[in-house]
Amino acid sequence: MxxxxxxxxxxxxxxxxxxxxxxxxxxxxxxxxxxxxxxxxxxxxxxxxxxxxxxxxxxxxxxxxxxxxxxxxxxxxxxxxxxxxxxxxxxxxxxxxxxxxxxxxxxxxxxxxxxDPGPYKPRKSNIKKARLLKEFAKRTGDPNSGGATRQGLMTAYRQDALRCARVLSELGPTKAALVAKTSGVERARALMADNHYGWFERVATGIYGLCPKGGEALAFHGDPDAAPETPDSAGTDG
Structure with missing residues (x-):
């Protein structure tokens, strides 16, 4: 029934x-x-x-x-x-x-x-506000279109990971301290050890290399510190 x-x-x-x-x-x-x-x-x-x-x-x-x-x-x-x-x-x-x-x-x-009906008095979260402003300050450029899906967004963390990947791509397996110094990413050791994206591998104590997946990500996303292409420069011959 x-x-x-x-x-x-x-x-x-x-x-x-x-x-x-x-x-x-x-x-x-x-x-x-x-x-x-x-x-x-x-x-x-x-x-x-x-x-x-x-x-x-x-x-x-x-x-x-x-x-x-x-x-x-x-x-x-x-x-x-x-x-x-x-x-x-x-x-x-x-x-x-x-x-x-x-x-x-x-x-x-x-x-x-x-x-019950009544006037709304929103409670502000200082923690969420600080997190938002921190991400805004650390993000290089404006790589995402507003309204895009959350998956695959370019975050400050992903940009730091790409900086580390770029160093490893150029130098090969490298000590974490040198990656941090060269890339400007202070948290390089922890970032590569966490390996959130599966881009890195530890080849020896304190030494990290770039996985094929990391190379693909670097080729796809490019250099996060490179100047964005403008309409005037696109398609022109130097």
Whole structure:
């Protein structure tokens, strides 16, 4: 027997019961709102119901904020990691938008409030900010197009690895200290030892060589310190 899909109306009675338990008078389909709850002289509470997270649900919630600051969105409670991941992301989004968020467990009508409406005050992360600015400062040039996929991006770490690869390509197996001095990469020894990209091999204590994969990467990416080709210089004969 196939499981029937939830309907917006399946959410109504559980949400209504929750609000009535808080002394609200509750009615459905008032104007454009799915649920309106009134208690004394307080601003009304509006709840928009949907069978899942969607952009239109957030649009509706934002539109209802023209009526009242107390706006919630409500969806059925799902199971599994994909839903929990979506719930966490959308709870964060609701807080940023000043919306409240409820989920309804349809098998028993349990309503859980994950966020209440209110002004958003983002917490800044000094660690993330410092990491971002450090990468910006260490990155040579601007080798990536904004919006590109994360895989294969040119990072400051990859640029340092290419500098080490260039030295090994020119000198052959070399002491790590000399690679660091020649390339200007202070962390050359640790970088080659970690061998994150599989470009290097240790041929003796403190001496590293370049693997074929490293040579291919060097040929593909080129010299990270070379001046970028400009439209004026491209295709011209010195």
């Amino acid at each position: 196939t499981k029937s899909k939830p309907r917006e109306t399946d959410l109504y009675l559980p949400v209504k019961a929750l609000l009535e338990g808080q002394d609200y008078a509750v009615k459905g389909e008032i104007g454009a709102a799915d649920i309106v709850a009134v208690r004394g002289d307080e601003d009304p509470v509006v709840v928009e119901l949907k069978t899942g997270f969607s952009l239109s649900l957030f649009h509706q919630g934002i539109e209802r904020q023209a009526i009242t600051d107390a706006v919630y969105i409500a969806v059925p409670r799902g199971t599994g990691r994909p839903f929990l991941k979506a719930l966490a992301a959308n709870t964060s989004l609701c807080r940023r938008l000043g919306l409240g968020l409820m989920t309804v467990r349809l098998k028993d009508g349990l309503v859980e409030v994950h966020a």
